[in-house]
Amino acid sequence: MNSNFHLRFCPGARLLTEGEDWLIARGVESALRHRAPGPAARTLLQALAETGGLADDLIARAQAAEPDVAGATLYYLLNRLEQRGLLSYGLVQEGQRLATLEPMTPAFRLAPLEADSVAP
Numbered sequence: 001m002n003s004n005f006h007l008r009f010c011p012g013a014r015l016l017t018e019g020e021d022w023l024i025a026r027g028v029e030s031a032l033r034h035r036a037p038g039p040a041a042r043t044l045l046q047a048l049a050e051t052g053g054l055a056d057d058l059i060a061r062a063q064a065a066e067p068d069v070a071g072a073t074l075y076y077l078l079n080r081l082e083q084r085g086l087l088s089y090g091l092v093q094e095g096q097r098l099a100t101l102e103p104m105t106p107a108f109r110l111a112p113l114e115a116d117s118v119a120p
Contacts, residue, residue: 005110006090007078008052010102013086015049030084030106034077040066044074048081052090082110 009015013026020036022045034041043065047058059074081087085106091099101110 004054005101006052006092006097007048007055007058007087008090009048009081010086010088013049015045024081024084024086026084026086030086032080032084032086038066038069040069040074041077044077048087054092 009024010026013024016023016025018033022034022037022042023031024034024045025031034045037045040062044058044062047053047061052058053061055075055078058078059071062074063069063071078087083106085103085108088103089101089110090097091101
C-alpha cells in the first residue's frame with residue numbers, strides 16, 4: 001500500500017450496516033463484509049467514507065479510537081479494500097488534490113514505481 005496517496009472509497013461505494021456487521025459495497029461487482037468491527041476499524045471505514053486521507057494518518061486516527069489495536073490489522077483491512085477495488089487514490093501536493101485514480105474493476109492493482117523508472 002503506497003502511503004503517498006489520499007485514499008477514500010470509490011464513487012459508488014457505500015458503507016452499510018447489517019446487524020453488527022459492516023458492509024462496503026460497490027454496485028454488484030465488489031463488496032467486503034467486516035464482521036462486528038471494533039472501534040478502530042469503524043473509525044477507519046467511516047473516515048474512508050467521509051473525507052479519506054493518507055494511509056498512515058488514517059491508521060493513526062483509527063488507533064486513537066482503539067489504542068490496543070495493532071496497526072498491521074488496520075493495514076490489512078486497507079489492503080482487503082484495495083484488493084476489491086473499493087478505494088480511489090488521490091495525488092496530493094501541498095494540500096491540493098491534483099488528480100484522482102478510480103479503479104474501473106476490482107481487478108485493478110496499483111503497481112509500485114520502480115526506483116530506476118523515475119526520472120532524476
